Amino acid sequence: MIEVKGLTKKFGRKKVLKGISFTANKGEITCIIGINGVGKTTILNAIMNLTPVNSGEVLIDGEKISKTSYEKITFIPDTMTMLPGFRIEQAMQFMQDFYQTWNQKRADELLGFFKLEKTDKISALSKGNTAKVNLLLGLALDVDYLLMDEPFSGIDIFSREQITAVFTSHLIENRGVIITTHEINDIEHLIDKVVLIDEGIVLREFNAEQVREEEGKSVVDVMREVFQP
Amino acid sequence: MKNYLKLVNFEFNRCAKLYFVLIGLTAVSQLIAVFVESRRYLSQVNVALYQDKIPKAQFLSETGEMSMFWIVNNAWFSLPIIICITAMLFYSFFIWYIEWMGKNSFIYRLLMLPTARMNIFWSKLTTIALMIFGLIAAQLALLLIEGQLLEWLVTNEFRVDLSIQQLSESSYYLAILIPKSFIAFIMHYGAGFGMLLIVFTVILLERSFRFKGMLLGLVFGTVAFLLFFLPTIASEVVGFKGLYPEELLIAELVLGLMVIGLSSWTSHYLLNKKVTV
Numbered sequence: 377m378i379e380v381k382g383l384t385k386k387f388g389r390k391k392v393l394k395g396i397s398f399t400a401n402k403g404e405i406t407c408i409i410g411i412n413g414v415g416k417t418t419i420l421n422a423i424m425n426l427t428p429v430n431s432g433e434v435l436i437d438g439e440k441i442s443k444t445s446y447e448k449i450t451f452i453p454d455t456m457t458m459l460p461g462f463r464i465e466q467a468m469q470f471m472q473d474f475y476q477t478w479n480q481k482r483a484d485e486l487l488g489f490f491k492l493e494k495t496d497k498i499s500a501l502s503k504g505n506t507a508k509v510n511l512l513l514g515l516a517l518d519v520d521y522l523l524m525d526e527p528f529s530g531i532d533i534f535s536r537e538q539i540t541a542v543f544t545s546h547l548i549e550n551r552g553v554i555i556t557t558h559e560i561n562d563i564e565h566l567i568d569k570v571v572l573i574d575e576g577i578v579l580r581e582f583n584a585e586q587v588r589e590e591e592g593k594s595v596v597d598v599m600r601e602v603f604q605p
Numbered sequence: 606m607k608n609y610l611k612l613v614n615f616e617f618n619r620c621a622k623l624y625f626v627l628i629g630l631t632a633v634s635q636l637i638a639v640f641v642e643s644r645r646y647l648s649q650v651n652v653a654l655y656q657d658k659i660p661k662a663q664f665l666s667e668t669g670e671m672s673m674f675w676i677v678n679n680a681w682f683s684l685p686i687i688i689c690i691t692a693m694l695f696y697s698f699f700i701w702y703i704e705w706m707g708k709n710s711f712i713y714r715l716l717m718l719p720t721a722r723m724n725i726f727w728s729k730l731t732t733i734a735l736m737i738f739g740l741i742a743a744q745l746a747l748l749l750i751e752g753q754l755l756e757w758l759v760t761n762e763f764r765v766d767l768s769i770q771q772l773s774e775s776s777y778y779l780a781i782l783i784p785k786s787f788i789a790f791i792m793h794y795g796a797g798f799g800m801l802l803i804v805f806t807v808i809l810l811e812r813s814f815r816f817k818g819m820l821l822g823l824v825f826g827t828v829a830f831l832l833f834f835l836p837t838i839a840s841e842v843v844g845f846k847g848l849y850p851e852e853l854l855i856a857e858l859v860l861g862l863m864v865i866g867l868s869s870w871t872s873h874y875l876l877n878k879k880v881t882v
């Protein structure tokens with residue numbers, strides 16, 4: 377389980393996070409929803425210790441993040457995390473060199489699934505394909521938790537479909553996933569848990585299935601209630 | 606340790622192409638210096654001996670023999686050295702800033718590697734060190750090749766051969782690059798890498814706190830620099846002569862180690878707690 381406890385963060389005088397707390401379970405897809413600039417990316421960065429926070433803490437299976445945690449949890453940001461001059465095969469080699477959890481078999485599988493060429497240079501890829509390579513580099517790690525920042529933003533419809541297909545496949549199964557988005561339509565049926573965020577606080581944290589059954593509301597219905605009261 | 610070595614290998618490969626181009630350019634330019642200087646000298650010889658009919662002995666006593674001395678002081682020889690030094694200074698900054706530049710933010714990957722973050726730091730420092738020593742080694746090899754070339758171009762009777770030691774004394778740049786004694790080598794390069802360490806810490810301060818970090822970096826850099834050169838400043842500027850040379854050396858060493866410790870501890874703290882993607 378990933379436990380986020382009371383994260384606060386200031387950029388200069390502006391308070392971006394004002395005590396964010398939520399949990400994300402293994403085997404579930406947790407979706408952080410909020411409009412742009414609300415601090416979703418900052419939360420993911422903070423979980424990965426990629427940016428300092430002013431207070432609060434993050435526990436991954438009860439432990440604070442350390443160097444060994446990166447074999448257990450990984451982050452797929454919305455920017456490319458490999459050298460632009462690398463070919464895809466070099467990027468995979470790099471991952472293999474540094475991560476014990478790198479699973480080349482799965483990487484090859486993803487390569488085929490996304491119809492990517494090993495010899496393609498990363499800097500020459502289209503936006504959709506860049507996102508897919510980024511996804512591949514994260515998904516081919518045998519980690520328990522996976523964070524994804526806006527995996528669908530600015531990507532063509534066919535790439536979107538491919539990426540959504542990943543979510544229902546064995547590539548995600550049994551892992552804990554935290555995903556951020558400001559548009560939910562494509563993935564509403566996939567997510568287990570929703571965390572609604574605005575102005576630096578968690579407005580509501582709920583189980584999508586439960587709300588659907590007990591209150592007869594979709595995620596979008598709840599969003600309407602919360603964001604446009 | 607294994608990850609550190611992998612990172613060094615990775616960092617070096619990243620700039621290897623440009624690095625070898627730099628060495629290639631230096632070689633070409635310095636060989637041009639040999640040709641230019643020997644032709645200039647030989648044409649002097651021709652004019653003097655065959656047109657002006659000056660006796661050889663008189664010519665040699667007036668003009669002197671041809672030697673590497675003339676070559677190492679030619680612009681074709683020293684310009685590439687200046688370019689290499691500038692390139693290395695520039696790269697000392699670039700090796701960090703490149704990680705944050707552009708759409709491809711490699712810093713994400715580096716910080717998420719399952720290894721101590723200081724390994725990134727040390728691997729970058731090591732890469733710069735390897736590149737500098739590589740350039741020096743290439744320069745030493747080039748001096749031998751250039752000497753050999755000169756032997757082919759100018760005959761014995763008009764030529765004096767100089768040792769590398771003599772050469773390093775006859776050029777301003779070589780004198781810096783090739784210290785005369787082992788102690789001088791340790792002092793020069795120790796001070797150099799100490800400064801590089803300070804620069805890296807200042808860069809991390811800027812990366813962690815942006816504008817405020819720049820000011821902090823300025824303060825840190827100045828304090829570290831002053832501490833580092835305190836004995837030198839005390840004896841050269843203030844005129845404090847209370848220490849024997851050996852004591853001065855030990856004081857310099859102790860302070861140097863202190864600054865290195867301070868700088869690495871600060872960098873460790875920043876990389877683990879303060880740096881941001």
